[in-house]
Amino acid sequence: MTSAPEVAAPYGGGAGGSGAGAPAPAKKVRIHHLRELKERGEPWPMLTAYDMYTAELFDEAGIPVLLVGDSASNNVYGYDTSLPVTVDELLPLVRGVTRSVKRALVVADLPFGSYQVSVEQAVATAVRFMKEGRAHAVKLEGGRHFAPHIKAIVNAGIPVMAHIGFTPQSEHQLGGYRVQGRDDAFDAVVADALAVQEAGAFAVVLEMVTAEVAKQVTHELSIPTVGIGAGPDTDAQVLVWQDMLGLRRGRSPRFVKRYANLADVVLGAVRDYASDVRGHRFPGPEHTFH
Ligand SMILES: Nc1nc(=O)c2c([nH]1)NC[C@@H]1CN(c3ccc(C(=O)N[C@@H](CCC(=O)O)C(=O)O)cc3)CN21
Numbered sequence: 001m002t003s004a005p006e007v008a009a010p011y012g013g014g015a016g017g018s019g020a021g022a023p024a025p026a027k028k029v030r031i032h033h034l035r036e037l038k039e040r041g042e043p044w045p046m047l048t049a050y051d052m053y054t055a056e057l058f059d060e061a062g063i064p065v066l067l068v069g070d071s072a073s074n075n076v077y078g079y080d081t082s083l084p085v086t087v088d089e090l091l092p093l094v095r096g097v098t099r100s101v102k103r104a105l106v107v108a109d110l111p112f113g114s115y116q117v118s119v120e121q122a123v124a125t126a127v128r129f130m131k132e133g134r135a136h137a138v139k140l141e142g143g144r145h146f147a148p149h150i151k152a153i154v155n156a157g158i159p160v161m162a163h164i165g166f167t168p169q170s171e172h173q174l175g176g177y178r179v180q181g182r183d184d185a186f187d188a189v190v191a192d193a194l195a196v197q198e199a200g201a202f203a204v205v206l207e208m209v210t211a212e213v214a215k216q217v218t219h220e221l222s223i224p225t226v227g228i229g230a231g232p233d234t235d236a237q238v239l240v241w242q243d244m245l246g247l248r249r250g251r252s253p254r255f256v257k258r259y260a261n262l263a264d265v266v267l268g269a270v271r272d273y274a275s276d277v278r279g280h281r282f283p284g285p286e287h288t289f290h
Pocket residue numbers: 070071074075082168177178179208240242243248252253254255
């Protein structure tokens with residue numbers, strides 16, 4: 001009998017003890033694993049994903065949480081900001097990602113306008129992402145003013161990831177892409193963090209806040225904090241994948257670290273293909289049927 005290569009299971013996974021026979025089923029990441037990682041002081045990585053192949057690869061690489069972000073707006077759909085993307089545009093992406101993972105927890109971002117109108121609207125939208133998108137959790141932007149929305153969604157049985165600090169859906173109110181939590185705003189970020197935890201959120205994204213406020217919030221909360229531009233002391237980190245793999249060109253926010261340069265890889269390969277077609281070098285005999 002051949003032994004199937006086993007994928008590493010770094011999240012609470014043991015050997016499983018299945019012995020001979022079928023490989024142990026992939027162990028799904030659960031919310032309590034993330035709380036345990038916080039208690040053990042082990043930081044975990046999170047990435048966005050918007051389609052099948054990226055979701056499969058990030059899952060295989062052991063990323064425990066994937067976010068189908070409303071950032072699909074400016075990274076998939078070609079809009080200039082997060083604001084225009086709709087529930088109907090995001091739902092099929094969520095479905096594609098959840099179908100493609102074996103272990104990762106898939107979080108669906110609620111887009112602008114799909115939960116701010118009322119608590120009832122927030123629950124109805126979250127239900128759509130769970131039912132139609134088969135998401136495992138939802139995420140929404142907002143602090144203490146969104147505690148009732150978070151509470152109601154959690155009461156419906158849906159795990160909620162909160163998102164405070166710089167919240168891109170409010171860029172016009174916040175006056176552009178600006179670091180939050182400086183000076184007077186320090187206490188407001190802490191108050192928002194405590195409010196979303198109290199409302200029942202299982203984790204909270206801290207976007208573009210000072211490292212000082214992120215450290216304090218991370219100490220004060222029992223739920224994990226996920227930083228993006230929030231310094232080194234949060235319980236987890238998240239990046240938009242096209243930023244960290246260098247597919248998106250142009251200037252990146254300062255909090256991005258580039259781990260690959262996919263734009264150059266793609267440009268080189270596509271130019272080679274174009275040149276082969278123009279030079280009668282593709283297709284060759286090995287690509288041809290008779
Ligand atoms: N590709 C991509 N990456 C992201 O991180 C991202 C998105 N898209 N779309 C949704 C939001 C928008 N985000 C952004 C976008 C730009 C900045 C930015 O330009 N920041 C500047 C100014 C910060 C300051 O000094 O105040 C920076 O240099 O970091 C920050 C967050 C984060 N999210």
